[in-house]
Amino acid sequence: MRWNVTPNYLLRFTLSRLLVLMIGLGLALPAAAQRFSNPLSAVKPALQRKLIKEEYAEALPELNRLLQTDSLNPNYLYLRAECRMFFKEHEAALLDYNKAERFAPNDGLLLASRGAAYMQLRRFPEALTDLNQAATTHPRQPLVFLCRGVCRLYTNDLPGALLDLNKAVEFGPNEDEVWTYRCIVQMVAGRYTEAKFSSAEQIRRHPKDPYGYANRALLQLIANNTTQAKQDAEQALKLKPADEQLQLISAFVAEKSGKQAQAQQRYDELAAKATSKGWLYLERGDLHMQTGNIAGATADWQRAADLGNTEAAERISAGFQAPLAK
Structure with missing residues (x-):
């Protein structure tokens, strides 16, 4: 499962998710923001x-x-920024x-959204600075x-x-993304028992969300249950057949299940479409890391880095270690 937060998958700090949710929770904006209230209003x-x-x-x-x-209306600027995030104009x-x-210094809504933009630009220290402040302002x-x-x-x-x-x-149990990413982090940390609970809970709460099945497919690979892994990967792809991440997971499961020719065909098709x-x-390196294969992850990340992929180089420099199964 791709770790990256993208507008088409996980954390889109878009109005339909973050802004409306904040309004629903009754989170007040700072009084100092004289012109910045509820941007939608x-x-x-x-x-x-x-x-x-x-x-x-x-x-x-x-x-x-x-x-x-x-030109200096902060509400309009914020709303346009959200649109630009969707179009990846970070x-x-x-x-x-x-x-x-x-016009709204230290406002939690702005800081959270700007933190997401910094993340997309791989500027993690600045992202963490904004998100730390946003977490202080909006602790739930x-x-x-x-x-x-x-x-x-x-x-x-x-x-x-x-x-x-x-x-x-804890604060957003009905948000499908929180279960998806907690499962990913638990897998990378080698906490497979906890990851199984997260994937099962996501499937229970969101049976039409393919990513719960995708994560469970990877967990089945770890447990050497290749038949169940293939079934879960197929179910995920059935729910969202055009999703390239799910296509990659299907190919990865096929490879680990001994279907080398089938897997290679799918890899070739994905590589041909890659932009x-x-x-x-x-992406395959991330899947290796999630399933506890640090050697496979490092090898794939190095191949990507050799082709000029800066994200892969960052993965290598971060110093991930083989997880201890728990």
Whole structure:
């Protein structure tokens, strides 16, 4: 399972998830933010609906027009940054967050969102600084702890990552992503019994979410239950057949189940579609790490790094060690 937090998978600090959740929890914004209140309330209902439905292609031009007449409005800047995050325009989003932050210094909502942008840009120290402050401001916000936990995973702070993911589950048990990523961190840490509980609980709570089955497939591989692993991988792919992460897991399970030709065909198909150098080796290295094979992980990460993949080089420099099964 890919560790990276992407707009298409896990932690999209988008309006439909973070902002609406914060409003629902009644988290007040600082009084010092004189012009920055609930960003959604600053725009007309028609635009609100587009943002909540994640219709960002239509919302972005409208926000650009609003900013032409009110270029320093922090609400508009924040909303445009969220749209830009969805389109992976992370540098541009960061510029908007920084401008908005001038009018709402130390605001938890802004800091959490900017922390997510820093993560996408691989600027982990700055991400942690923002997320630490956001966690102080909003100590029961599950998505803040989720994001910080994944950030700590990247930097090989597994104890800190586990603490954060446990808090994310405690404060947001109905969020499917918190179970997915707690399971991933538990697997990387070698806490397989705990990971089994997380995957089982995710499947129980979210039976139509493919990632619970995907994580369970990897756990079945660890236990040498290849038949069950194949069934879980197939179920995950059935729920979301176009997902390249799930296609990769299916190929990985096939390889570990002795279906070398089938696995290689799927790997070749994925490599042909990859848009970044070394993507396949980076992703497969992560799967090796989750299933306790540090040698396989390091070898694949090195192949990706040799192809110019900077994420893989970061994995190697983080110094992950073989987990101790617990």
